[in-house]
Amino acid sequence: MTQYLLSVHASEEAWQRSPEEMEQAFADTAAFNEKLRDAGVYVFAGGLRPVESATVVRRSGDDLMITDGPYTETKEYLGGFWIINAADLDEALSWARQAAVACRESVEIRPFDDETQRANQ
Amino acid sequence: MTAGAEAVFRREYGRCVAALIRFLGDIDVAEEAVQEAFTVALARWPTDGEPPNPGAWIVTTARNRAIDRLRRESVRHDRHTEAHHLYGTRATGPELIEEEPVPDDRLRLIFTCCHPALNRPAQVALTLRLLGGLETPEIARAFLVPEATVAQRIVRAKRKIKDTRIPYRVPAEAELPDRLGSVLSVVYLVFNEGYAATSGQLIRVDLCTEAIRLARLLAQLMPDEPEVQGLLALLVLLHARRAARVAPDGSLIRLADQDRRLWDADLVREGQAIVAACVRRGRPGPYQLQAAVNAVHSVAQTAEDTDWRAILTLYDQLHALAPNPVVALNRAVALAEVEGPAAGLAAIEDLDLGAYHLFHATRANLLRRLGRTAEARAAYAKASALTANPTEQAFLDAQRASLAED
Numbered sequence: 001m002t003q004y005l006l007s008v009h010a011s012e013e014a015w016q017r018s019p020e021e022m023e024q025a026f027a028d029t030a031a032f033n034e035k036l037r038d039a040g041v042y043v044f045a046g047g048l049r050p051v052e053s054a055t056v057v058r059r060s061g062d063d064l065m066i067t068d069g070p071y072t073e074t075k076e077y078l079g080g081f082w083i084i085n086a087a088d089l090d091e092a093l094s095w096a097r098q099a100a101v102a103c104r105e106s107v108e109i110r111p112f113d114d115e116t117q118r119a120n121q
Numbered sequence: 122m123t124a125g126a127e128a129v130f131r132r133e134y135g136r137c138v139a140a141l142i143r144f145l146g147d148i149d150v151a152e153e154a155v156q157e158a159f160t161v162a163l164a165r166w167p168t169d170g171e172p173p174n175p176g177a178w179i180v181t182t183a184r185n186r187a188i189d190r191l192r193r194e195s196v197r198h199d200r201h202t203e204a205h206h207l208y209g210t211r212a213t214g215p216e217l218i219e220e221e222p223v224p225d226d227r228l229r230l231i232f233t234c235c236h237p238a239l240n241r242p243a244q245v246a247l248t249l250r251l252l253g254g255l256e257t258p259e260i261a262r263a264f265l266v267p268e269a270t271v272a273q274r275i276v277r278a279k280r281k282i283k284d285t286r287i288p289y290r291v292p293a294e295a296e297l298p299d300r301l302g303s304v305l306s307v308v309y310l311v312f313n314e315g316y317a318a319t320s321g322q323l324i325r326v327d328l329c330t331e332a333i334r335l336a337r338l339l340a341q342l343m344p345d346e347p348e349v350q351g352l353l354a355l356l357v358l359l360h361a362r363r364a365a366r367v368a369p370d371g372s373l374i375r376l377a378d379q380d381r382r383l384w385d386a387d388l389v390r391e392g393q394a395i396v397a398a399c400v401r402r403g404r405p406g407p408y409q410l411q412a413a414v415n416a417v418h419s420v421a422q423t424a425e426d427t428d429w430r431a432i433l434t435l436y437d438q439l440h441a442l443a444p445n446p447v448v449a450l451n452r453a454v455a456l457a458e459v460e461g462p463a464a465g466l467a468a469i470e471d472l473d474l475g476a477y478h479l480f481h482a483t484r485a486n487l488l489r490r491l492g493r494t495a496e497a498r499a500a501y502a503k504a505s506a507l508t509a510n511p512t513e514q515a516f517l518d519a520q521r522a523s524l525a526e527d
Contacts, residue, residue: 002286087286087288088286088287088288089236089238089285089286089287089288090287090288090292090296092285093238109285110285111284111285111286
């Protein structure tokens with residue numbers, strides 16, 4: 001088993017959806033989370049507050065600076081993520097497809113490093 | 122490498138690597154083992170003679186050497202167990218064997234190489250490397266890219282397969298159409314890369330032959346997939362015209378002007394037979410329809426005998442199945458033959474193909490036939506400027522020059 005991070009790349013349009021659409025996306029995502037739990041592959045899931053809420057602790061040489069706003073200015077921001085267990089990439093991809101449908105956004109899949117996984121076990 | 126050993130290497134490399142990957146669970150370890158076995162073969166075969174089944178000999182030798190090495194290293198690194206964890210025992214579990222009616226490891230390997238999580242250049246390089254047994258410099262020469270680029274693509278793809286655990290298996294029925302599409306695209310791309318290279322660059326590896334070899338392998342391993350058969354038919358019908366496509370001076374000869382006696386009769390017959398079988402099966406797809414178009418061309422004794430109505434009908438079907446501007450362009454060529462150049466021109470004017478040299482070449486040809494010489498010259502110039510292939514450029518420039526004399 002490998003742990004995969006499924007991260008949601010929320011586009012700006014996401015914040016312009018109607019309340020009804022948002023409600024439906026939340027409901028579908030909740031149902032998807034249930035499905036992950038039932039399948040026994042769920043590790044963690046969470047949605048993030050809008051990107052305006054971000055603060056960065058920035059390294060500058062040996063100094064640390066606190067700045068308001070996200071790390072980089074882009075059109076898409078991390079909107080939330082899942083951590084799941086899967087046997088291989090195809091299994092992870094089949095969950096990621098369902099995730100993308102449920103949350104109505106693009107979903108990126110990345111495996112966790114084997115070393116860190118072992119360290120956490 | 123002696124010619125005999127080299128032939129065996131090219132023929133057997135994919136099969137051997139595929140078998141060893143399943144056994145060892147790691148592409149690099151499998152490749153090393155197979156290379157090592159070929160080195161042993163080179164030393165022994167000249168004196169002992171070539172074994173009756175060279176491929177099996179390589180696999181056995183490679184496996185034994187790999188086991189020895191893994192045992193030695195496992196004492197220090199526990200690497201043996203690690204390698205086996207890579208794809209797990211699932212790949213050979215009973216439930217998966219059921220999903221895989223054809224137990225040939227090369228099929229698993231090509232699906233792994235062409236996994237959609239890898240980008241297209243990586244899929245192509247990895248397929249040619251692992252299934253075709255091509256060396257990195259050969260692939261680089263064939264695609265006119267630096268060796269370092271190809272090497273990096275292969276290394277990165279292998280690392281991604283390992284890191285993300287791209288499975289080593291034939292996809293389940295539900296996923297198969299999508300995944301097979303990616304495999305067929307890779308094989309077709311390899312062929313086209315060779316087919317477009319008409320400029321007598323003899324240093325280029327024969328990519329057409331390699332693509333046909335891969336298509337034959339797929340057709341043999343997946344006999345019930347009509348599109349696989351369609352791709353093979355398409356490739357052999359195109360390849361059959363090879364000798365007639367290029368003049369002795371290296372210039373390009375259009376289909377209409379080719380000496381049809383130079384077509385490879387065996388390949389033509391093979392392609393026609395596959396197309397006939399596809400028609401009987403009645404599950405058409407884009408590759409089968411393109412093959413059928415070329416089968417229609419292949420039965421015409423002269424260009425004038427071409428059944429353009431049949432071709433137009435096939436392009437109509439193709440356009441209904443997989444609408445795209447290039448299909449529409451080809452359909453317009455057939456339409457021009459059936460209803461005249463004005464109808465053909467009307468059908469292409471709105472196509473969004475401004476950057477495609479064959480769009481301008483087709484337009485130029487139609488304008489010329491309509492007597493609109495100045496516009497035709499401009500279109501030939503545009504087409505010539507848009508292609509990087511010197512043979513095609515020379516052809517288009519000659520066409521334009523011939524118009525000046527009118």
